[in-house]
Amino acid sequence: MRYVHIDNVEPGEHLGRTIFSGNGAVLLSDGVQLTVYMINTLNRIGVTMIYIKDPLFEDIEIIDIVSEETKRAVMQRMGQTFDSIRSGKDFNTRNINGSIDSLLDEIMKNKDVLVQLSDIRTKDNEMYVHALNVSMMSALIGIQMEMPMNQLRELVIGAMLHDIGKVELITDDTSEDLKKHHTWRGFELLKNKRELSLLIAHVAFQHHEKMNGSGLPREMQGDQIHLYARIVAVANTYDNLLFDLSLGRRMMPHEACEHMMVLAGEELDREIVIQFLRTISVYPTGTSVRLSSKETGVVVGQHRGLPGRPVVRVVKSESGTDLEVVEVDLAKHTTVFIDSVLQ
Known part of the structure; x- marks a missing residue:
């Protein structure tokens, strides 16, 4: 299969990888023959790049660190958690906890596979795919750094929930600090969850801090930023460079890796960036x-x-x-x- 821009896809070509909706349901299945309507719909819902089948490359296999089944389960549970928050209800973190063990188990088994972020994004699923990608990359960095399993688990949960403050929350709280930045909101949502380590709340709070003290929300610097948050900051930055249009233009993986090296030591922890670059496919299979x-x-x-x-x-x-x-x-x-x- 080949990885191509949606503008270069022709009707009659066959989809190379399944596309999921925000709740983990199948939107379009692997192998479906694409029609003009399907291509236009994918364009409309924000899809820019997809995999298509090609006889010259039909033997190419994209090796995933995490199976589609596990990804679907994680996204479904995240959807349930975020729906509770949007409706102003207390959310049950067991939904997230229940998927972390299977996620970590697969990552440990495939830790030598280079990461390529191959899941197709839509406007509907982008928050979930982003959280999943940041979790996978954070886990691999932690493995590279030889973290014990209990710390890896905390790190992955923190990575999964790092943007929880972006989820709409009905609240009477008018605190300016909570409105200032989603990191504050994420911290407030997680800090009183007794079943979660307080360090997980600090990942949500600190993942936009920068090593040189120019970050948000408290302009912390260096080792003042917890290790988990520094790891998640690296994974979060890379995923945003590839997919977040608000940063300007989406970068290709090789461009993003070069940009990460520029940020190392200034905004991002240099040693963590070095460990991260050992896990990433600079030129993903199918490119x-x-x-x-x-x-x-x-x-x-x-x-x-x-x-x-x-x-x-x-x-x-x-x-x-x-x-x-x-x-x-x-x-x-x-x-x-x-x-x-x-x-």
């Missing part, structure tokens, strides 16, 4: 690229130790002339580089 040899192809394989040097299946030259299909392993062809990413 179309142009090589320095002027040939174009699709990324079909990864190297754990060399995320910036994937295996590329070359399918045509710069002029568009068909070539014999050849796989170029950039870890072995050291004089060939990825010149640009194509959408």
Whole structure:
């Protein structure tokens, strides 16, 4: 399959990966033949990139760190929790706790797989997919840092709920501090939950703080920011760079990784960024690229130790002339580089 911009999808092509709604239900199933109506609908609900099937790359397998079944279960439970908050009701954190163990179990089993954030986002599911992505990346950073399981669990719950303050809440509280920033609201929602560690509330409170003291809401700096919050800040920043249009334009993974290196030591914890970059697929499988040899192809394989040097299946030259299909392993062809990413 190939990862392509929605504007480049043609009617009659087949969807390569299932698209979910906000509550975890299937919106469009893997393999469905796309119609003009479906493509226009995906465009309307905010989908920009999708996977499509391609006979030249039908053997390409996207290896997920977490299964679709577990992702669906997590999103459903998050939906139930957030619905309670929106209606002003007390929310039951057991809904979240119940999905953390299966999530962590799968991440531990697949900890050597490079992360590529391949779930398709819509306006309806973006909050849930974002929370899921930040949780997965935070867990992998924690594993890289050899955190014990009890700390990993706290970290993942904190990552899952880091944006809970963004959920609409009916309240009579007129405190200016609560209105100032969703971090305050998240902290207030979580701090009195006895079944949760107070450190989880501090993740919601501190994940927009920056190492140089320029962050929100209290301009904390360095080690004043709890380790969990510093980890979640790194994962949150990366996911936002890829998908949050409010930051300007959406970056490709290789651009986001370069930007993260610029932020390291200033806004983000340098050591955590280093650990993070060891877990990320810089050029995700299915991405179309142009090589320095002027040939174009699709990324079909990864190297754990060399995320910036994937295996590329070359399918045509710069002029568009068909070539014999050849796989170029950039870890072995050291004089060939990825010149640009194509959408």
